Amino acid sequence: MTGFTGIAVLCFLVLYAPLVPLVVYSFNHGSSLAIWEGLSLRWYYSAWENELVQEATIRSLVLAISAAVISTAVATMAALGTTRTSPYKGLTLVYALINQPLMVPEIVTAVALLIVFAVIRAATDYHGMAYLILAHTAFCIPFAYLPIRARLEGMDLTLETAAADLYATPLKAFKRVTLPLLWPGILAGFMLAFVISLDDVVITELVKSAGQDTLPTYMLGQLRRVITPEVNAISTVLLAISVVVVTIFFFLNKEKR
Amino acid sequence: MxxxxxxxxxxxxxxxxxxxxxxxxxxxxxxxxxxxxxxxxxxxxxxxxxxxxxxxxxxxxxxxxxxxxxxxxxxxxxxxxxxxxxxxxxxxxxxxxxxxxxxxxxxxxxxxxxxxxxxxxxxxxxxxxxxxxxxxxxxxxxxxxxxxxxxxxxxxxxxxxxxxxxxxxxxxxxxxxxxxxxxxxxxxxxxxxxxxxxxxxxxxxxxxxxxxxxxxxxxxxxxxxxxxxxxxHPAERFVADFIGDTNFLNAQVVNSAGGKVTLKLTAGEEVTADLPGGVAPPVAGDSVTAVVRWEHAKLTAQGAGQLSGTLANVVYVGTDTHYYVELSDGTTFVSRIQNSRDDELTFSEGMPVGVSIESNGVQVVRN
The missing domain is CATH 3.40.50.300 (P-loop containing nucleotide triphosphate hydrolases)
Structure with missing residues (x-):
């Protein structure tokens, strides 16, 4: 089995090794990405002080939280509609439609949205956040949907039958039995959607109105000009947030059903 | 209402x-x-x-x-x-x-x-x-x-x-x-x-x-x-088979009167059988299925009893012993005898034996 261990180690190396210099140089005192000039939190401080970064961060969080909340609510309803109904004609098609964002190339969706939103912008003269929230909600839905559906499918249906047998109306059975048991799945779906929205670049770049940079698109903009370890510092923070959220997601999913 | x-x-x-x-x-x-x-x-x-x-x-x-x-x-x-x-x-x-x-x-x-x-x-x-x-x-x-x-x-x-x-x-x-x-x-x-x-x-x-x-x-x-x-009083073959341990015997009706039927067993002699409620009384000449519970029959010497055959198998199961008898018409009949301390084994495999069925031990079921 040593051969397989070797391949596994190589895969992990390819996946994670490039992250090491990124994180290390975020703590570099100098402004070079290649010459180490001593340990410092200078670039973290500089990013913290940068008003553009502050704005982009707040926008990213507002966007990610809005998109995650809406997509999780929609995904929960979709998951109930695809697991708690007797199988109907076209159920497979419904699965496919819900998971569409996983199949359609992101750039295609982005271009399509760019065109549609351009028309709406021209007609309504509205330039707010709603475009981004709508677009992010749409591509977050399958990510929220999958863990919720998995949880629902793993749940013993007899529990809901038992609730009905014990005089619970369908609504009460949902509130007292289904929802509490589904909760870890909903949280997991929310966190996955949040992370996916937080680091989206392609759709955001094409859909955003002027002055609506999110953290990733701001960083992309910076990289086109001059590269400073400030970008490394922001990347490291984003990385840390993702690791924490995904770890919580992992433990939620692992929790006993 | x-x-x-x-x-x-x-x-x-x-x-x-x-x-x-x-x-x-x-x-x-x-x-x-x-x-x-x-x-x-x-x-x-x-x-x-x-x-x-x-x-x-x-x-x-x-x-x-x-x-x-x-x-x-x-x-x-x-x-x-x-x-x-x-x-x-x-x-x-x-x-x-x-x-x-x-x-x-x-x-x-x-x-x-x-x-x-x-x-x-x-x-x-x-x-x-x-x-x-x-x-x-x-x-x-x-x-x-x-x-x-x-x-x-x-x-x-x-x-x-x-x-x-x-x-x-x-x-x-x-x-x-x-x-x-x-x-x-x-x-x-x-x-x-x-x-x-x-x-x-x-x-x-x-x-x-x-x-x-x-x-x-x-x-x-x-x-x-x-x-x-x-x-x-199982009324159906299925009921008799599903509940309890039961022998099924082929028989012909000799005559039938007042809840009792006289049968000629294919593998033995004439016996009187009960007719449980719900079973239509058969008429003379009909082929019927008669049932006998395992515990309602015991082994006797060859020639005695209503059935005769060869003892094929003896299975000891703790409280009881099960005797598997191969009847003259090829069917297997089982008799269950409760064991007691002073039992001596008088029957051994391969012996020709007779089977004695208790009175009221036979009855007719719907097929």
Missing amino acids: RGDTDFAVQVKGVTKVFGTGAQAFRAVDEVSIDIQQNEFLTLLGPSGCGKTTLLRMIAGFEHPTAGQILLDGAEISHLPPYQRPVNTVFQSYALFPHMTVAQNIAFGLEMLGKPAGEVRQTVDAMLTLVRMAELRDRRTDQISGGQQQRVALARALAPHPKVLLLDEPLSALDYKLRKDMQIELKRLQSETGITFVFVTHDQEEALTMSNRVAVMNQGKILQLGTPRDIYD
């Missing part, structure tokens, strides 16, 4: 068909049964015989394709389960994993909107009834299978349903615990005075606990009666 309220449940010509067209499956086929108040009634049959479907229709989880179900004389066939004063103990128990033992038991009462004080009192009474008071705050995954079983019972009994439905609730327990729970269930039924409808494929459970047993096969009730009726 209220009908005859001597009956807790009346099932009238109920049919349940699953699927449509070529895949249609008649799970329950025009079944009618009147279940008395305070009765312990068991639906007994092999898996797929329709017993669970019938139970689920009384609970409201399935709706009949045809026919009516009445509860205390009122039609309930199309009410949803949460509007029926009927509770179920599920085979898998289906305890709510996010609630404690006490919260599980309180659930039905809370859904009925009972005041908090009454809920607490009833929950306490139920915990005492099933002897689980000290485990009230445990989570349901922290208690044993037998204890989960008791909680499931308490939860279903707490709202004091008109009828308690039990869907093979003992099948997940080991032998010793199952024995204890059989007695426990009988006690709970007499203490609460609630009508119990119990579903099982286990004949021993059915015979020990029930006031009456309905034997089902292929969606129909074949025979309904007290455990003694069912065991002593």
